[in-house]
Amino acid sequence: MMVFDVFGKxxxxxxxxxxxxxFYLDQSTGKRSRAVEVVIPDFIHEDEIAGWLDDIYHESASATRPCVVRIK
Incomplete structure (x- = not known):
């Protein structure tokens, strides 16, 4: 599973x-829950996921979190 920091989430x-x-991940407990409201089209390649998430969540960007970062 790929893991991303999406502006704090x-x-x-x-x-x-x-x-x-x-999935929404809780790194302190290891629990996850499905984020059904987030849809990534099947034609998006793995190396395009961060950009796709950045486009979807760009309103959540801040000076301390300016972009989506792949953690794992």
Missing amino acids: TLGIQKTQSEWYV
Whole structure:
């Protein structure tokens, strides 16, 4: 699973055979919950995910968190 810091939120992204699954991650407990409201089209490649998330969540950017960062 890929893990991203999305302007302070930790999201996990996992690819199945047909689609991307997005999860909210709690790194302190290891728990995750499905983020069904976040849709990543299946034609988006792994190296494009950070840019896609940045486009979706850009209103949450701040001086201390200016962009989406891949953690893992």
